[in-house]
Every structure is written in structure tokens, then in C-alpha cells.
Amino acid sequence: MVHFTAEEKAAITSIWDKVDLEKAGGETLGRLLIVYPWTQRFFEKFGNLSSAQAIMGNPRIRAHGKKVLTSLGLAVQNMDNLKETFAHLSELHCDKLHVDPENFKLLGNVLVIVLSTHFAKEFTPEVQAAWQKLVAGVANALSHKYH
Amino acid sequence: MVNFTAEEKGLINGLWSKVNVEDIGGEALGRLLVVYPWTQRFFDSFGNLSSASAIMGNPRVKAHGKKVLTSFGEAIKNLDNLKSALAKLSELHCDKLHVDPENFKLLGNVLVIVLAGHFGKEFTPEMQAAWQKLVVGVATALSHKYH
Numbered sequence: 001m002v003h004f005t006a007e008e009k010a011a012i013t014s015i016w017d018k019v020d021l022e023k024a025g026g027e028t029l030g031r032l033l034i035v036y037p038w039t040q041r042f043f044e045k046f047g048n049l050s051s052a053q054a055i056m057g058n059p060r061i062r063a064h065g066k067k068v069l070t071s072l073g074l075a076v077q078n079m080d081n082l083k084e085t086f087a088h089l090s091e092l093h094c095d096k097l098h099v100d101p102e103n104f105k106l107l108g109n110v111l112v113i114v115l116s117t118h119f120a121k122e123f124t125p126e127v128q129a130a131w132q133k134l135v136a137g138v139a140n141a142l143s144h145k146y147h
Numbered sequence: 148m149v150n151f152t153a154e155e156k157g158l159i160n161g162l163w164s165k166v167n168v169e170d171i172g173g174e175a176l177g178r179l180l181v182v183y184p185w186t187q188r189f190f191d192s193f194g195n196l197s198s199a200s201a202i203m204g205n206p207r208v209k210a211h212g213k214k215v216l217t218s219f220g221e222a223i224k225n226l227d228n229l230k231s232a233l234a235k236l237s238e239l240h241c242d243k244l245h246v247d248p249e250n251f252k253l254l255g256n257v258l259v260i261v262l263a264g265h266f267g268k269e270f271t272p273e274m275q276a277a278w279q280k281l282v283v284g285v286a287t288a289l290s291h292k293y294h
Binding site for chain 1: 199203260265266267268275
């Protein structure tokens, strides 16, 4: 089980408190679909994904990105218990959505990049390290119920 | 062999022309050592690496980061022929430095995060995609001569 020190928790929440879930969520999901185009297969019903611009401007992508990032908020509140927190979502992604768990790591990477663009110098090396630990923990927790 | 479109080359070169090799190189190498602490084993002779601020302020880390990013710049001049351009460095990293090639991917990731932090909105999704393709190409080329 992953453990977060008090400093790591503080580094994570100091950023999280300032995150605009819709903006950052839409940005993150959009960039995932652009940088790793195969991930678009999970969003075929979302309308126009024909170009980077279309993807970034797609309202359904923004809304879904917000939903995804809202779930990540659960992680921030439950850092000591990620596996249990994400048990249901893990089952959902395995049994209903059939998402390759590798994609959780990709989304985590993209989120870290988006946070870096938004927070710049405030996204210090220590803050980056804490966030990379969190997204890895979330990816593991989301994979935990796969069978 | 990885192929870069004219647009991708334009994006990569456009950003590269604004990169301060010493600043960004030092930042990227420093963050690698902070976020992935096992990488410090390659830099035991570099002096004080005892904390994030020690690492980020360490003049030898900065100088070496500049050296690494300068080599990256050489790769960027040879986008159509990364394997050939990086062949000697690949042999060096295998035969003399004994670096696990997985670390090239880690450094590539960190570089993307640092660029995102410096360039903010200018680091658009298309820019990110082109640079992620580049760092993967460089990591692959650096691994090519391993035996």
C-alpha cells in the first residue's frame, strides 16, 4: 500500500485546492486523446474528434474530463486508502468499460503535464514528485480489481 | 524508423529555439534525480544530493544537465536519423556508463514536464504530442546499440 508523508499530502492539496476541475479535466482528457490517439476508441460517441482543435473544443470531452478529475478528487481526500476508494471504479473500468489499465498511467502522465503548464514555478520538483506518486497510486488502485 | 511530419518538425524546432539549454537541462536532470531517486546512483561523485533543494542547486547537476540537453539539441538537428546521430552515445551509455535504458524514458518524461512548466499555454496539445514523439525517438535511439 502506498504511503504519503505529511509533506507529500500538503504538496498535493496545495495544488489541488486551486485546480479548476472543468478546465483541467477537459484539458487533460483532451490531451490524452491527442497525444495517444488510440484512446479515442473509448469516446467514439462523443462527436467530433477529427483534429486537435475539435477535441479540445468538444463539450462532451470537457464534461467527461471534469467527471474524471472529480473522481481524482476522491483520491486526494483518501490518499491513505486508494485501493478501497477506487474499488468500484476499478470494477467498472474492467467489467463494463474494458479499458486497458495502461491507459490509467497515460492519463496520470498527461495530468502531471497539464498541472505543470498551469502552475509553472509553483509546480516544484517536490510537488511534481508527490503528484507523480499520487497518479501512480491511483493507476494501481484502478487496476486492482481487474481480472 | 520514426518519421516526423513537417508540422511536427516545425513545432519541435520552434520551441527549441527558445530553450535555454542550461536552465532547462539543469531543471530536467535535477527533477529526474528528485522524482526518481535511484537515478542518483549514476551521480555519486557529484557532491551534495541530500535534498531536493541541494540537488536543484548543485552546480555539477546543472552543468551535466546542460551537457545532456546539448546532446538533445544535436538529436533535434537529425530528426530523420536519430539512431545514427545517437549511435556513439548509445554505446557509451551501455559500455561505459551502464545506464538502464528505462531511464532514458524517465528523463524524456521529465523534460516534457519541465517544458510544459516553462512554456505554459504555448505548450499546446500538438506541441506536447510532437515532443513526446521526439523523446520516445531519442530514448529508442539511445537504446539501439545496447547489447
